[in-house]
Amino acid sequence: MTNLVSVRDLRVSFRLGKTRISEAVRGVSFEVPENSTVALVGESGSGKSVSAMSIVRLLPDNAIVDPASRIDFGGRDLLTAPIDRLRSIRGKDITVVFQEPMSSLNPVFTVGFQIAEVLRLHLGLSSKQAADRVVELMTEVGIPEPKARVDAYPHELSGGQQQRVMIAMSIACEPKLLIADEPTTALDVTVQRQILELIARLQDKHRMSVLFISHDLGVVGEIADHVVVMREGRVRETGPVASIFSDPKDSYTKALLACRPRLDVKPKRLPVIDDFMAGGGRPIVVTENRVARPQEAKPLIEAKGLSKIYRLKTGLFARKSVPAVQEASFSLWRGRTLGVVGESGSGKTTIGMLLMRLVEATTGEVTFDGTDLLKLTDAQMMAFRRRIQIIFQNPYASLNPRFTVGQILTEPMKIHGIGSSDSDRFERAVSLARRVGMPADSVHKYPHEFSGGQRQRIAIARCLSMQPEVLICDESVSALDVSVQATVLNLLLDLQDEFSMSYLFISHDLAVVKYMADDMLVMHEGAIVERGSAEAIYDSPQHEYTRKLLRSIPTGYRAAS
């Protein structure tokens, strides 16, 4: 098998400010053989995207590529190729599919026009020829009613269909190499499955190579032939997919494989990267299973017939009702975790918002310790705000960038009159920061000085400052890297034991919910379609939608299946 692309000793650094230089890729070498799928796997900051984009030289202006680096494609070094030659390669021989289909399509042109543009530029087709070919391509990538959708604008298509359009554009010129940069990360799990199958089918049909970039080993195991594991700008391990998954050599690869929650076991504590890196390759694996706290006689929170209906103005007098949540009823017991799963638009986030009264419910009641929360005035609600807290999805957005961590942690205490004086509150903030695993001097720093995982710890500490009884985790680990996810999940479990808090754990990630939850709700289009204990739902799903969801979970590499 000959190599289509070979990357040799690639070094890329970025100029930051006048004097600072940060190294992103530190001597990376790998090959992409013809007619095969190579996956670059790594966490954020591993340099996987920078390595892949160096092939088409789509790097920011402040990037410096080391002159000794070489990227061979068709016997020529792409890094030194003149820009004209590169332009004829980009979009024709090597094409790219990006993560966000919504922002990689131009919103003011129809999708048909955008696909045809590639054909006209690279193959010199006339408008008429291009129009016919566009319909063929859209049929090939599985867009329903392609003739009608040619004149659609990107916003008229769903996320999955937009990504199909992007893929149609990238295969339009029969490329030799398709670079797919996290193409399914922004998509729902059922759509992700369809897109993965589409890419695999196209790769096989057109006999092209695919360079697949992902942080998710589960996805990679399904699609790749070869895997390159990267960390901090270096290749940790490379090999055929079977050996990476069944017999990983590198401790980092082992850690990555282990720290993802699995569907079959539920250990007390998830293994984290440090266990593997520090323990000299022999990790401390906790095999003891986690036992759920038994249900008390009465649930702490009981929601009955909770609905939220948005009324949209569609005309002068016309109103359209869009139900976000319909007739949701559920109970949350002290010290237990209720998992809520569903795809985007299923109303799972709205449920959390309704409990917090960050969004006002249309109908229904929420009884918390005997009080109906939805009937309280704002002033009465204050006492309950302290008892129900929420951790948001995006730790980059949920902390005020102009507050120091100390201010972030003391503010809730000030509002609720916790602590006798400012210095007492500050002492508490320091000990809270320590409790969630942050250094004590972090109280003087600003959120942007911390990584995503650390920021999520700060957000958790902010909630803890009010000693809540219920904690709503709204996709709280979804934006985090796999290894960081494990440490945050471990922290949440420890805190639950320590303070016997109840969690409402909302996520689209079925494996994470399976690991965290004792009881579960499955939501689809605003309605709860299935409920029960987590084990029961995963072992014998009753509803058709639940079965579809569970089938879509990336399973990773399965030998000879």
Added chain:
Amino acid sequence: MAAIAETAIAEEPTRSQGVWSAAWRRLRQDRIGVFCLGVVVAFMVMILLATVGAIAGGWQLEKGVPYAHPTFLGERENVEAKSVDLAAPKGPPVDISDIDPLAPKYDEWKKRAKEIQVSSPPRSETLPFGADRWGRDVLAKSIKGAQISIFVGVFAAVMATCIGTVLGATAGYFGGRAGDFLEWVYNVFTAIPNILLIFAFAAVVGRGIDTVIVILGLTGWTGIYRLVRAEYIKHSSREYVRAAQAIGASHAARMFVHILPNVSHVILVQLSLLVVAFIKSEVILSFLGLGVPIEMVSWGTMLAEAQTELVIGKWWQLASATLFMAVFLTAFSLLTDALRDALDPKLR
């Protein structure tokens, strides 16, 4: 920089730095910012001294000959200063005492005039920055003018910014009925041509510096209102504001403690633009006779006078006023830029 940060923490071991004290620490590290702060402070001190009369108190004294040259130009011929003599009739005097009915009185008047001591101070040929048409010192005028112009510009801009920020924050944060009402007010204010609005206000409130400030403040808030409103709409749905709501922070706390520091860059840039614009507006108002009263001087009135002087080649009053204005406005703009950067903890 790290060392500075560490000492700052070491000084305050128990308390976290507030937004403003941290901003001050960062501003001190910005050399241009500190220099501009120095210039602005110097101007403020100058204004203060001018207000209490310690300097430029005698700006109305006619110290030099009309259109006295700036000192550095030296003793060039000053044609206008001698024009008084040139206007006198030439040729031998003609005796017309026999037909002049007042002739017998002349001697008596001369005698009485001699009894009154007229002390005309010596007029100098040159002054540091030259003199205007009446021989008033341009430097003193510029300093006294700075007092009025900066006072008007800064106060009116601060007033307009406050109005715009509070209304914009309210409209953007609450939206709904309050937002609609404020939009309506905004529309009314922007629908009327600016100069007409200013005339209308001036006609009602009368003339004076305070009037100019009020007029400019009440009419100039619209641009900043729109920008602040847009920022508040954007920020009020952000997760950190939601998080503040979740911990029970009040509306006012969310508006002014959480969001305001995050939109302060917009407000500061607008403030500096408004100061510049209002100093210029004051010129226009003064020119139209609605600005500062006649017995006062501002950069605006100086520029208005300079128009006629420039035609006969007397450029120093224009140059002096422009120089003062340029130095102050540049320093002020750069200072607000530095302040904006200092308020952003992400920029170090």
